[in-house]
Amino acid sequence: MTAPAHTRTSDELIRAEEPVLAHNYHPLPVVVARAEGAWVEDVEGRRYLDMLAGYSALNFGHRHPALIEAAHRQLDLLTLTSRAFHNDRLAGFAERLVALTGQDMVLPMNTGAEAVESGIKLARKWAYDVKGVPADRATIVVAADNFHGRTTTIVSFSTDETARAGFGPFTPGFRIVPYNDLAALEAAVDGTTAAVLIEPIQGEAGVNIPDDGYLAGVRELTRRAGCLFVADEIQSGLGRTGHTLAVEHEGVVPDVVLLGKALGGGIVPVSAVVGRREVLGVLHPGEHGSTFGGNPLAAAVGTAVVELLETGEFQRRAAELGEVLRDGLAALVGRGVVGFRSRGLWAGVDVDPALGTGREVSERLMREGVLVKDTHGSTIRLAPPLTITAEELASALASLEKVLAAGV
Numbered sequence: 001m002t003a004p005a006h007t008r009t010s011d012e013l014i015r016a017e018e019p020v021l022a023h024n025y026h027p028l029p030v031v032v033a034r035a036e037g038a039w040v041e042d043v044e045g046r047r048y049l050d051m052l053a054g055y056s057a058l059n060f061g062h063r064h065p066a067l068i069e070a071a072h073r074q075l076d077l078l079t080l081t082s083r084a085f086h087n088d089r090l091a092g093f094a095e096r097l098v099a100l101t102g103q104d105m106v107l108p109m110n111t112g113a114e115a116v117e118s119g120i121k122l123a124r125k126w127a128y129d130v131k132g133v134p135a136d137r138a139t140i141v142v143a144a145d146n147f148h149g150r151t152t153t154i155v156s157f158s159t160d161e162t163a164r165a166g167f168g169p170f171t172p173g174f175r176i177v178p179y180n181d182l183a184a185l186e187a188a189v190d191g192t193t194a195a196v197l198i199e200p201i202q203g204e205a206g207v208n209i210p211d212d213g214y215l216a217g218v219r220e221l222t223r224r225a226g227c228l229f230v231a232d233e234i235q236s237g238l239g240r241t242g243h244t245l246a247v248e249h250e251g252v253v254p255d256v257v258l259l260g261k262a263l264g265g266g267i268v269p270v271s272a273v274v275g276r277r278e279v280l281g282v283l284h285p286g287e288h289g290s291t292f293g294g295n296p297l298a299a300a301v302g303t304a305v306v307e308l309l310e311t312g313e314f315q316r317r318a319a320e321l322g323e324v325l326r327d328g329l330a331a332l333v334g335r336g337v338v339g340f341r342s343r344g345l346w347a348g349v350d351v352d353p354a355l356g357t358g359r360e361v362s363e364r365l366m367r368e369g370v371l372v373k374d375t376h377g378s379t380i381r382l383a384p385p386l387t388i389t390a391e392e393l394a395s396a397l398a399s400l401e402k403v404l405a406a407g408v
Contacts, residue, residue: 006033006043013043026359028366028373035062038388040371051372051396053385055203056235056346059262060308061385067265070304071297079297083289089299096306098274100244101257105280107273108294108302112234112260113149115271118288119197119230119258120153122273124173125282127194131226138194143179147204148197148232180210182217189221195228195256196221200246203235206379207341207348215250222255228279234260234271239386241344242319244309249343255279265305270298314386318344324390325382328397336404347382348375349400355407364406368399 008016010031030048032040038061040048053059060067074089081087094106107122109115120140127138142148144159155163156170164170177184179202189196200215202208222229231254236246238259243249245257256279260271269292273280292298308314322344329340329347339350351361358374365372365380372380384393 008043010043028362028371030366030371037061037063038385038392046369048366048369048371049384049388049392049396049399051370051382051384053383054266055261055373056238056240056383057261057264058266059239059314059386060265060305061387062266064265064308064387066308067267067301067304070300071265071267074297074300077296080292080295082291083294087294087296087299089296089303090294093294093299093303093306096303096310097259097272100306100309101259101274102253103257103274104277105275107280107283107288108298109260109271109273109290110269110292110298111149112258112271113151113154114290114293115234115258115260115273116148116154116197116232117151118273119195119232119256121288122256122275122279122282123195123197123228123230125287126228126279127192129282130278131194133192133194137192139173139175139190139192140194141175141177141185141188141196143198143202144176145179145202145205145208146199147202148199148234179205179208180214182214182221185218186221189225189227193225193227195230197230197232199232199236200249201236201241201343201346203346203381203383204375205348206350206375207343207346207381209341209343213250215247215252219252219254228255230254230256230258232258234258235383236346238262238305239309239314239318239344240346240383242322243315243344246343263302263305264298265301267301268298270302270305272302318386321345321386321388321390321393324393325397328394332397332401332404335401342382345382345384345386345388349380349382351378351380351404353378355404361403364403365399368403370396370399 013031031043033043034041040050124138127133142157148154153171157174158164175188177188231247233245256275264270326342338352341348358378358380362372362374374380
């Protein structure tokens with residue numbers, strides 16, 4: 001793997017972005033030019049082990065051969081029709097996705113935030129048409145410290161002031177309760193409740209994993225209350241935690257599941273709302289749509305992603321290598337790590353604040369050839385591609401040990 005020749009250095013390209021790009025991100029100072037598998041190269045040819053995988057959008061690594069082949073093949077045939085017409089790839093994609101997730105119907109969209117917005121609209125429409133909630137009275141219960149996206153409606157029920165400040169007025173109709181608290185959730189649900197919308201594992205918050213029984217409790221509570229359970233599996237789904245969906249750790253089947261990120265294989269944006277027929281069936285022509293949602297290129301890549309997951313290989317890899325990750329992090333507790341949470345190939349690692357912020361630790365790891373991302377305070381997230389090898393994972397953990405041992 002050799003990066004293409006560039007006339008400008010990494011530093012020059014970073015400086016060139018400053019006057020022309022909106023400053024809504026603060027990326028690490030690495031300029032990626034090429035990638036394959038679990039590795040990326042910058043414009044100077046330096047190699048880095050990618051332990052973030054595009055926030056789980058690259059579950060199958062960079063440029064997985066089966067996914068690249070599917071995209072190339074479809075690019076030679078048809079890329080977009082809009083949903084004004086049928087295309088020959090969409091039915092097969094939808095059939096295989098509902099079979100993989102155990103649901104009935106698919107609403108194809110593009111980004112994760114679109115999937116969440118679509119899930120909110122569906123829940124409200126279901127509440128009015130099926131449950132009989134009076135017009136404009138539907139409520140949705142969400143969890144504190146959530147991350148579902150950055151649209152105006154979604155940040156309306158965020159508890160992260162960085163995401164909210166300066167973007168009001170906010171959309172009403174949401175009730176926020178503590179995560180992993182069934183009693184608080186039950187107290188918030190009433191006759192106006194359309195849905196409970198939660199992440200089975202809160203990724204942006206630091207890979208917060210609920211207590212055993214919480215997801216099953218949410219399922220039972222929503223069933224008794226006559227409202228929907230909407231699970232946002234955009235980061236936690238599609239093999240990341242050792243199962244196809246994170247809710248499978250408790251044998252739970254939500255009414256609606258939101259998917260994205262890895263569904264596009266790191267090639268094109270693909271998201272989907274999958275759910276019961278009684279829920280998705282409330283939509284009628286003209287009530288919701290997307291020009292690019294369900295386009296032939298997305299459907300071809302999405303089908304190839306589902307085919308990879310149908311083998312079970314990636315779920316098994318995440319479970320088996322997840323044990324290596326957990327054991328490696330456990331060995332670092334008290335040696336720079338003050339705590340961690342992990343499930344499958346996904347971990348939130350709390351570094352001793354005396355050793356630096358999460359950003360500072362991420363920068364030190366970058367200099368060691370390992371790419372991670374900080375979240376809040378001194379917490380970093382690890383989410384390597386599911387194609388990573390045990391040796392590569394051990395190398396990343398050794399680099400973390402080295403950075404922590406070096407101290408400030």
